[in-house]
Amino acid sequence: MSLESAKSSLISTLVRHYDELVERVRRRFGDGGFAHEVIHDVCVQLLEKQQKEQPRTPLALLHKISHDQAISRYRSERRRQAWIVTLPDLPERESEAPCAVRQYAASEELELLTQAIEALPPRCQMVFVMHKIHELPQAEVARQMGISLKTVEKHLRLGLAACRAHLGRTTLEP
Structure with a gap:
């Protein structure tokens, strides 16, 4: 028997036992679509590959080839799935963390302030530190320092003006 007839013998065995081979892979791996793809891959493999010799039991060889192909495909699919990022894992919006340039600019501004x-x-x-940094109400600052509320307001105006001038701005943003 020639090698070409060995190939046609395997392919004809695959055609005759196609449903059985698909069912065998489906039972083992639990997915009919996967099983069909595996058997199609086996068919392509048989068509592309040269047979070295005539198998004694073509159906047993097809069982082995389809099982090996299914395992190989299953492992490849698992590796591929491990690399896929699913949508629920992605943030719904971009990070609100400032970029390095903004962080540097903020640290420079803080130094100027x-x-x-x-x-x-x-x-x-x-007065400025107690009210703006420690967030004490103006009345509490006045009470603790023993000065009038008007004096606290005057010191805050002077402090804000000095900060604006030092930063070169007309307003200070909160």
Whole structure:
């Protein structure tokens, strides 16, 4: 028997036992579509590959080839699935974390504000820090420092003006 007839013998065996081979793979791997793809791959493999010799039991060889092909395809599919990022894992919007340029600009601005506050007169600096940094109400600042509410307001105006001037702005954003 020639090698070409060995190939046609395997293919004719595959055609005769196609449903049985598909069912065998489906039972093992639980998916009919997967089983059909595996058997189609086996068919392509048989058509493309040269047979070295005539198999003694073509159906047993087809069982082995289809089983090996199914395992190979299953492993490939699992590796591919491991790399796929599913939509629920993705954030719904982009990160709100500032980029490096914005972080640098913010740190520079913070340094300028610190310099401006340190340059204030001591009493003005204390009022400004208590109200703006420690977030104490103006009335509480006035009470703790023993000064009037109008004096607290005046020191806050002076502190804000000094900060604006130091930053080169007309307003300070919250």
